[in-house]
Structures are given as structure tokens and as C-alpha cells.
Amino acid sequence: MRDVWSTNIDLDGTESYQEIEDAFRWDVPDRFNFGTDVVDRWARERDGLALIWENHAGEERRYTYSEIAALTNRFGNLLRAHGVKKGDRVLVILPRIPEWMIVMVGALKIGAVAIPGIEMLTSKDIAYRVRNSGARAVVCRTSQVEKFADLIDEIPVRIAIGGAPDWVDFDAEMDSASIDLRPEPVEREDPAVMYYTSGSTGYPKGVLHASRGLYAWRVSAIHWLDLRPGERIWCTADTGWSKAGTSVLFGPWSCGACTFLYDGPFDPKHRLRLLQKHRITVYCAPGTELFRIVNEDIGGYDLSALRRTISGGESVSPGLAERWETATGTRIDEGYGLTESLIVVINIPGEPVKYGSMGRPGPGVRVEVVDETGTPLPPHREGDIAVLTPNPQMMLGYWNDEERTRSCFRDSPSGRWFITGDRAERDEDGYLWFRGRSDDVINSAGYRIGPLEVENALLEHPAVISCAVIGSPDLERGEIVKAFVVLKEGYEPGDALSRALQEHVKSVTAPYKYPRAIEYLDALPQTITGKISRKELRLRERAAADGARQAGLAGQPAGDDQGRVRA
CATH class of the missing domain: 3.30.300.30 (ANL, C-terminal domain)
Structure with missing residues (x-):
């Protein structure tokens, strides 16, 4: 049985898709603070390795859950010392480094709303996010400070890893911050994290998620990633994307697994060396990356620890999937999700996989292919992919844009559907087959x-x-x-x-x-x-x-x- 702190999930890994679906019931607590209820709890009850980090130069750092708990306490106190409080938005522009996870979780511990973004964002991109979100604080590396030159008067709290003039020195203040933190009570509907995602028109949308979402996303980590305490997962998603939330931070740590984080350029041979060196058990990468790796001499590397390969974010061709399975002995289990809900369609271990299909709806999520009236369509009819609401995985809404939020829903006699903007068909076994976008994204x-x-x-x-x-x-x-x-x-x-x-x-x-x-x-x-x-x-x-x-x-x-x- 897996210790995932849910009265409804009691698994030994042999259940069928239908058995899991029939038995599943949501059991979301009224209060949930990811930092205290997940990270601190693992630190107390079953401490183990939480993070392995390596960069292109070969430098390496390792952290246990107890060490992460202490560091995130320090960062929470650092934020509070500078006036950041519950509900304040904190822009986090950091790459794949341990500080990204420390900052994200530290902000969550005091009830602040973390907004992750990638370092490739330009000054213009950042200015929009700062002004749209009303961010009170920002955390970035010294190399990114100049992008905020025109925003100094708009961001009261500016924290630089490595230090900078007129910025809070992250390293110095972390050393002096208290290890004891009084966490903030967080209700299930309280805002917790916000991702900016591109739309077909206008500027990116701020997708705001509640703390219940951070709790609910563990379900895909249990059933799709199939993670267990002590396992090692490497998801190569960048820090600004919601995929990093489910498969780098919130999902793996909810399961007590160890995340591997690599900060360096893509090189297919080096990917294989790292998989071998760190004995990665679950590898999560987009089809683009797997396409490049499968052309290498995979037989020359020891991937005996690898038992599961996951892919999301783009379709994987059947030809690529078959080549990967032949070369590694692990199949590719695709999943489908979106920033507004994260993963809602999965393939689970032990069940048939149909290469070219996204899989079937995850536990606790009803996903249908619907027509323009919101009526579910029969098999082999193309329509809109829709998620039935309410559902704890779904966003609170688009930040400061009620009209755009309302426009994504379609009411029908069968319920209120969130329309994803993607098109698909369902086959007679319930598998979904992606057919393209219904907008221009x-x-x-x-x-x-x-x-x-x-x-x-x-x-x-x-x-x-x-x-x-x-x-x-x-x-x-x-x-x-x-x-x-x-x-x-x-x-x-x-x-x-x-x-x-x-x-x-x-x-x-x-x-x-x-x-x-x-x-x-x-x-x-x-x-x-x-x-x-x-x-x-x-x-x-x-x-x-x-x-x-x-x-x-x-x-x-x-x-x-x-x-x-x-x-």
C-alpha cells in the first residue's frame, strides 16, 4: 500500500483501469498547505532523498526532505521579513536549480501565490506579468536583474540569487533567516500558484489555481507517473510550465519520490549518461526529446533502473513509440493535460497502450468529446475535448478576466463542461485520439x-x-x-x-x-x-x-x- 495520505487510495499496483475508476472518490481536505502537509510531513515521518541536482559542469547537490523543509522555512521567513503576506503574488524567474523548488515551496508555506517563469522571458514579457499580476515580490538570479530595470518602482520586494545593488541578497539573508516558521493556514479554495499560458489572441493568460489543485495533482503522479517513495524521476520540463508542477515538484514530492533536476543544454548522449548515472526509474520527456535520443546507441548505456517512460505536451508518433520500446524495454505512456487543469487523460501501468492515442480519462475526472451543445458524442465522431466541472483539478479562473473564464464553459443537460480548445475522437474502448487545436495556438x-x-x-x-x-x-x-x-x-x-x-x-x-x-x-x-x-x-x-x-x-x-x- 502506498502512503499518499488519502483515505480513498489503497493500491498494490495490480488494479485495472476500471477497478481504479470504480473505487475512486475525491477526498480533498478543507485546508491544505503543500509545504507543511507534504514536504514537512515527509521530513518528519519518512525522511529520504528529495532532490538531486546536476549542472552542465558536473557540479552536484543533494537534498533530503528534512533539508528542504528547513530551507523552505528560511525562505518563508525571508519573505515575511520583507512584508510579503498571504495572497501576495511572487514572480519566480529561475531555471532548473534547487533554489526554484525552495522558493516555490517557501512561498506556499506562508500562503503567497507563486508565479513561475522561465529565464528566456524578455523584459517586455516580464513587465506584462508584473503589471498584470500585481506581483509584490520577484526572485531571480543576478544575471536577470537588468530585465527589471524599468520596474523597480513597481515591485517592492526584489530578491537576487547572487545579489545585486538595491536587491535583497538571497544567499546572505537565507543564512541568517530563522529555521523555525509559523506556517499560514491555507483553505482549499485559497489561491496558491499561477501559470501564464499563451492564447490565440492577445497577451498570455494568468491561470490561477487553488491549493486544492496542488492536492489533486497527486492523483496523476500515483496512477500515471506510478511513483513510489524513494524512486527517482527526471522530468525535463522547464520551470515556467505547469508540466513542471505535476512532474517535477508537486507530483513527485506528494509521493515521497526523489526529483532529478538537470541545468544544462540538451544533448541526447548526455541525457543517456545521466539516466544511467543517477539510476532514473521514471523518465518524463516530450516526444521531440525522445525522437532525438532514440537515434543514439542506447544499447551502450545501462538503463536497467528505468521502468517507466512518460510523455506529455505533444503527440508521440507510433513509430517513435515502437522504436523506444524496442531500444529501452519500456513503453511510452502518453498523457494529456492543459494549464487550466493539468493532467486529465493518462495511460496506467499494466493496461493496454494504444500508440497514437492520448489514453483514457484519469481517476476522478470525466473527460468527453462533445458537440457544440455540450452533448457527449458517440465513438469515432470528432468534437471538442471537454472536462466536466466542478473538479478539484480545475483552475479558479483566468486572473482578472471573468469574461474569458466564462467563455471557456459550455452548459448542457449533461453538466457544465470546460472546453479545452482541443479536438479529438474517442474509440469504442474509451481511448482518446487527438485531432488538433480548435484555435490558433x-x-x-x-x-x-x-x-x-x-x-x-x-x-x-x-x-x-x-x-x-x-x-x-x-x-x-x-x-x-x-x-x-x-x-x-x-x-x-x-x-x-x-x-x-x-x-x-x-x-x-x-x-x-x-x-x-x-x-x-x-x-x-x-x-x-x-x-x-x-x-x-x-x-x-x-x-x-x-x-x-x-x-x-x-x-x-x-x-x-x-x-x-x-x-
């Missing part, structure tokens, strides 16, 4: 990218008069960002201009959003109301990709880093 290598953010960046370049950005099918990344550009008079299309446009986008917004392919047009297609038709461009790209596959070119990526020029 691009999913590239697990990164969600809003087309408007890239279009706005391109329009700031003097050569561009108009543009449209879509996701173009790509074998390795699932989709790549592709831009269709109409040039101003006096500019000529070509590789040099494409490179200049790509570098410009990288300088204006987060670099991962830059267009990997650029096509120049005399005019963009329009709808009958005069709006740019991204849908027509997407259909054109999919037709081209289908034609390439039929011609035997499926092994070629759909785009390249230098852009493409249309004759």
Missing part, C-alpha cells in the same frame, strides 16, 4: 506559442507590412512556428532577410517563439469579413505535409532554421 516541442505574440514582434521590423503566424506540421517537433510575411516596398525576400527577421523576433520576445520557417507572399488570405485567415494557411500547410509523406519524404522536417522563400 501553436504547440511546438511542448511549448505553447500564441501566434499574435510572434506577429506583433514581426510587425515591429521595418521590412514587414503584414504577416500571419501558424503551426506547420513537423516530424520532430510536432509543429514549428511558421510566418507568412508580406514585405514593404523596397525589400526583397531571401535567406538573409529571413535570418534578420528571426533574430529580430528573438530579441523582442522569448527566443523559443521565433519562426523557424518564413514564407513570403504578395498578399495574405482573408475571410469574408476582411480578417487574415490563419485557417486557410494551416490547411495549405497540412496539405503540403500530407503530400510530402505520400511522396516518401516523411523523414524530412517541415521547416528549417533559415526560413523558406516562396518563388
Whole structure:
């Protein structure tokens, strides 16, 4: 039996999907503080290794649950000493380093709302998040301080790891902060964490989650990640994404497992060396990463500790899944989730896996394919993926945007459905098969990218008069960002201009959003109301990709880093 502190979960690992589903009942406590009710409890009752960290230089640090408990107490006291209180928003711009987890949990202990973000964010990206959230505090490394130069008067508490003039020195104050902390009582509906996610229009949305969500997300860690105390999981998601919440921080530590965190560039051979060195038992990575690794000589590495491979954020092709299983002896169990709910569709151990499918709804979650009226559709009919509410995994709503929050729900006789924006079909066994987005959001290598953010960046370049950005099918990344550009008079299309446009986008917004392919047009297609038709461009790209596959070119990526020029 697994000690996950829930009266409803009593497992020995042999239950079938249907047995788990039939027996499951939500048992969310009225109060839940992740820092005290999970981290501190493991430290008291079953202390063990909580975190292994390594960087590209080979430096390594290890922390037990008791050490994490003490450090997060210190950070909670540090925040309080500077006036941060329950409900205040704390922007956390940190990479894959132990301080990220310490800061996140320390903030939660005093009831503050943590807002994780990646270091690739530009000054403009950060300014929007600060002003939209009303963040009272920020934590970042010294190297990122300059991005806040224009925000000094707007953020009362500024904490720098490594120190900086006019900033709180994280290292110095952590050394002097008390190890004894009076934690804040946190109700189940109290805000706890907020993720910013790209939409098809406008700026990113702040997705606000309650403390009940942090409790509920343990369910996917139990049944999908299949974690046990003492096991070692490596999820390669970046710190700003909700996937890091379920599979790096909240999920693994809820199960008493040890998280491995690597701060370094992607290199497939080095990935394999690290899997071998640290005896990783559960590996969680997007299909893009697995695609690169499976082309290496996997037989030359000892992966005997690996018993489970998990993937989420993008579809994994059946061919890749079969190659991975042959090479490692572990199948790829996909899952599906979104920032607004985290993981809601899973594959569980011991049950059949259908490569190409996302899996089946997780315990305690009703996920259906519905039509425009909210009526669940029969098998093999495409419709909207919808999650029945209320559900403890679901967000409180979009920050300061009630209208946008309401627009995501569809009421019907069968209940109130949250419409995810994704399309799928269900087969006769209940497995869901992804069929694409119903909006324009691009999913590239697990990164969600809003087309408007890239279009706005391109329009700031003097050569561009108009543009449209879509996701173009790509074998390795699932989709790549592709831009269709109409040039101003006096500019000529070509590789040099494409490179200049790509570098410009990288300088204006987060670099991962830059267009990997650029096509120049005399005019963009329009709808009958005069709006740019991204849908027509997407259909054109999919037709081209289908034609390439039929011609035997499926092994070629759909785009390249230098852009493409249309004759």
C-alpha cells in the first residue's frame, strides 16, 4: 500500500483501469498547505532523498526532505521579513536549480501565490506579468536583474540569487533567516500558484489555481507517473510550465519520490549518461526529446533502473513509440493535460497502450468529446475535448478576466463542461485520439506559442507590412512556428532577410517563439469579413505535409532554421 495520505487510495499496483475508476472518490481536505502537509510531513515521518541536482559542469547537490523543509522555512521567513503576506503574488524567474523548488515551496508555506517563469522571458514579457499580476515580490538570479530595470518602482520586494545593488541578497539573508516558521493556514479554495499560458489572441493568460489543485495533482503522479517513495524521476520540463508542477515538484514530492533536476543544454548522449548515472526509474520527456535520443546507441548505456517512460505536451508518433520500446524495454505512456487543469487523460501501468492515442480519462475526472451543445458524442465522431466541472483539478479562473473564464464553459443537460480548445475522437474502448487545436495556438516541442505574440514582434521590423503566424506540421517537433510575411516596398525576400527577421523576433520576445520557417507572399488570405485567415494557411500547410509523406519524404522536417522563400 502506498502512503499518499488519502483515505480513498489503497493500491498494490495490480488494479485495472476500471477497478481504479470504480473505487475512486475525491477526498480533498478543507485546508491544505503543500509545504507543511507534504514536504514537512515527509521530513518528519519518512525522511529520504528529495532532490538531486546536476549542472552542465558536473557540479552536484543533494537534498533530503528534512533539508528542504528547513530551507523552505528560511525562505518563508525571508519573505515575511520583507512584508510579503498571504495572497501576495511572487514572480519566480529561475531555471532548473534547487533554489526554484525552495522558493516555490517557501512561498506556499506562508500562503503567497507563486508565479513561475522561465529565464528566456524578455523584459517586455516580464513587465506584462508584473503589471498584470500585481506581483509584490520577484526572485531571480543576478544575471536577470537588468530585465527589471524599468520596474523597480513597481515591485517592492526584489530578491537576487547572487545579489545585486538595491536587491535583497538571497544567499546572505537565507543564512541568517530563522529555521523555525509559523506556517499560514491555507483553505482549499485559497489561491496558491499561477501559470501564464499563451492564447490565440492577445497577451498570455494568468491561470490561477487553488491549493486544492496542488492536492489533486497527486492523483496523476500515483496512477500515471506510478511513483513510489524513494524512486527517482527526471522530468525535463522547464520551470515556467505547469508540466513542471505535476512532474517535477508537486507530483513527485506528494509521493515521497526523489526529483532529478538537470541545468544544462540538451544533448541526447548526455541525457543517456545521466539516466544511467543517477539510476532514473521514471523518465518524463516530450516526444521531440525522445525522437532525438532514440537515434543514439542506447544499447551502450545501462538503463536497467528505468521502468517507466512518460510523455506529455505533444503527440508521440507510433513509430517513435515502437522504436523506444524496442531500444529501452519500456513503453511510452502518453498523457494529456492543459494549464487550466493539468493532467486529465493518462495511460496506467499494466493496461493496454494504444500508440497514437492520448489514453483514457484519469481517476476522478470525466473527460468527453462533445458537440457544440455540450452533448457527449458517440465513438469515432470528432468534437471538442471537454472536462466536466466542478473538479478539484480545475483552475479558479483566468486572473482578472471573468469574461474569458466564462467563455471557456459550455452548459448542457449533461453538466457544465470546460472546453479545452482541443479536438479529438474517442474509440469504442474509451481511448482518446487527438485531432488538433480548435484555435490558433501553436504547440511546438511542448511549448505553447500564441501566434499574435510572434506577429506583433514581426510587425515591429521595418521590412514587414503584414504577416500571419501558424503551426506547420513537423516530424520532430510536432509543429514549428511558421510566418507568412508580406514585405514593404523596397525589400526583397531571401535567406538573409529571413535570418534578420528571426533574430529580430528573438530579441523582442522569448527566443523559443521565433519562426523557424518564413514564407513570403504578395498578399495574405482573408475571410469574408476582411480578417487574415490563419485557417486557410494551416490547411495549405497540412496539405503540403500530407503530400510530402505520400511522396516518401516523411523523414524530412517541415521547416528549417533559415526560413523558406516562396518563388
